[in-house]
Amino acid sequence: MRILTIVGARPQFIKAAEVGRALAAAGLEEILVHTGQHFDAAMSDVFFADLCMPPPAHNLYIHGGGNASMTGRMLQALEPLLDREKPDWVLVYGDTNSTLAGALAAAHRGIPVAHVEAGLRSFNRAMPEELNRVMTDHLSTLLLCPTPAAVANLQREGIAAGVYHVGDVMYASALSLAGRARRTSTVLDRLGVHDSGFSLATVHRAENTNDSGRLASILAYLRDAAAEEKVPIILPLHPRTRDAAARFGLDLGGLTVLAPVGALDMARLLAGCTRVFTDSGGVQKEAYFHGKPCITLRDETEWVETIENGWNRLWRGPGYRPRRPIADYGDGQAASRIAALLAGGAG
Template sequence: MLKILTVVGARPQFIKAAAVSRAIRETEGLSEVMVHTGQHFDSNMSAVFFEELGIPEPQHHLDIHSGGHGDMTGRMLMAVEPILIEEKPDWVVVYGDTNSTLAGSLAASKLHIPVAHVEAGLRSFNRRMPEEINRLVTDHLSTLQFCPTTTAVANLAAEGIRKGVHHVGDVMYDATLFAIKRAAESSNLLSNLGLEPNGYALATVHRAENTNTPGQLRSVIEFLQEKAQRRPVVLPLHPRTGQAASRMGIRLDGLQVIDPVGYLDMAKLLHHAAAVYTDSGGLQKEAYFHRVPCVTLRDETEWTETIAHGWNKLWKGPDYAARGEISEYGNGRAAFMIADLLKAASVTA
């Protein structure tokens, strides 16, 4: 039995891991051990996702959160290493671009355990973003790179990474197809909030580049408040953003502020929104999956396909391009391709 050890820690990773974990469970010869670093520790941003998405309870929970990037990553690295020594996995699978991603890939590579990176090859080309550094390092440490787009494949090739690179499509599309049906059956959030389908916009703000300085955060909030004059703007408030706004004296008047919500409630909000305003990489794509136009509250995006095909635009950039479908995100079977490739790579290693 091939043992795969998965390292997760943040909300987007739970969603991606849910799709891949389902595929692993359905693929003969594969087993999984999950490590939750604790990077997202609030129950609304962690436990609820495991419950709603049917992810097995992690066998190892590290409860590591808060602190600076170096402090957090270092503590994760120290905690993950003995687990790898104990579990002796055949593969370590990491997701995305968080401190948990970096710690998992570093710990595994130092122990000569092959790393597989889901969502490999994304680049914003802005090295001031900590996420960009995490992506770069993880890709160069990985044996298998599972790319969601052909652009990601090209980015890796430009950096000399060609072996072990696979364009599998986007596991977030797999997750979205799963969530749309389940949310329709279980979520009553719209009626609870008094919202009408297509009668509101959905916003999320959490990135350090938007929350670290008063001027930037004020500009983002004022942008959302301006949009709220046209239709209600629902803002599930990330703890970092709420703390920053309170500390900086920035009021959120005019916005429909709610607590963070679970994945299914978020899918329901997104599916029926008229527009999305976000600095989240994942939500930009999810907006497309639900066919909702998006405005990205950043100066660049890793998901250039959403811009090119007219479903997304930068808040200070040109207007939407002509709208078209994006075929390269796959057909909703990316997770099963990943499971098959992990199994095949182990056989040929």
């Protein structure tokens, strides 16, 4: 059986590394396609190295432009590739333009789609990510949900066939990376900080970077938090955020800004920080995996269980709820369950 996996962004590399090992263990052939959505070496090449992933079989080198343009160019490149490779399944992850392009290309060719992280909803259709995940779910044959809430979201939309609660793919990967990072990463030494002596922030969502007033408010909020906590806030700066700050003339002073970091350095920062500020869905979960309280720099989150169980709160919302373990993410065996479902032709 041939599985064609489509990735394009940093969080997808982490998930695909974990699932790829499980696919190989199950005797399935994987053809890895990188759309090129994240093309900077610090946001792509270093992740493949850190995650011990083989290089992609195909790199489409497609990035830049608006969401519709990027998705259209990816779709145009993927369709003939699918004709040549003739996979039994197309496997996509998350909610990026690469995700939707992969699902659309497969659907046009009559190839079943398996969607990892199916069923997540922020219920904010102004977010490109929400549109991508909703459309991908409705194109998919196999819907691989990380939580019971995701299963319930699909049921409300009339999707019941091919839906499985497999757990969260990033759980095992996050713990494995944390162990390797403690042994090998030197990022804390390079920054001159120590464990529990800093907080960590990431900002990259279009809703935050396309609006000068909103981005200015977030940067001011982070500066105030750094002053209040009396510890530095480390901000690995996404290229989109860097360009937006320059375009809007916004000051990044008061924050410890550095270039994007690889998977191991990011794991070390998460393990060592006291608190996490982020607009990333993946980092919200990773904060929990590392036992760190999180503040989400958005007005909603698709990872509602992190708020319900007291590990996360919205920056403009109420305070933390009482803290409890989150059982919904499973036992770290999500990748093996996904491989077994694909091997069995589920859906």
